[in-house]
Amino acid sequence: MAYLLEGENLHKSFGGLKAISAVDFHLQSGEILGLIGPNGSGKTTLFNLIAGVYRPDSGSIRLDGVDITGAGCASVCRMGIARTFQVTRPFPLLTVLENVKLGRAYGRSPAANLAQAEREADDVLKFIGLSSKKSIPAGRLGLIDRKRLELGKALATRPKLLLLDEIMAGLNPTEISAATDLVKQVRDSGISIVVIEHMMRAILGVSHRVMVLSGGVKIAEGSAQDVVCDKRVIEAYLGLDKDAHN
DSSP states (O other), X not given: OXXXXXXXXXXXXXXXXXXXXXXXXXXXXXXXXXXEOSTTSSHHHHHHHHHTSSOOSEEEEEETTEEOTTOOHHHHHHHTEEEOOSSOOOOTTSBHHHHHHHHTXXXXXXXXXXXXXXXXXXXXXXXXXXXXXXXXXXXXXXXXXXXXXXXXXXXXXXXXXXXXXXXXXXXXXXHHHXXXXXXXXXXXXXOEEEEEOSOHHHHHHHOSEEEEEETTEEEEEEOHHXXXXXXXXXXXXHOOOGGGGO
């Protein structure tokens, strides 16, 4: 089977710390893959490898069958991978619209001129529900709207694959429900997604499959329901000694 995204035998160390060790993964077109694990498990490092921030020490990453291993952030973005960050960093003095317009200068098929960039940025704002706030400086937005803007900047690059890093962190239950619906709308628009989340409710709500990292190693993969019942996952999160329960 041809996969949209595939990683094979990935390794990444920082000095004596093995951040990622022998990790394999794949993502089908139209799929949402949840990526979970305790703090320090290697989730962000894996995102950085996919996005071109880091080059793996060994192993390969392919997008639509093309090797993108260590291609660099700008090249990876042009190939169709966009990323959001847990800590949002909009340009605070620029308007919401101007922040999204900047995204049209990057990624696949950048806008040919400013007029086209503005039209397409308006479309993105309608999609994420920020049209009414497009003239507001981004620094004045509340958390949920900053999260929406972070997503909008990524969508403006016209990605085929979106990496979402804890887009629901810090949100209340009502906001989490709205964010979950928005992520599903992104998927329904034809964009595949890998999402890092700590909240199981969110992962269960959006993911087709879930992959679990612990200590830089993949310890489980499967449906969300199967993964949360996996003894290895429970031990990784709760620090249980399985021998004590035999």
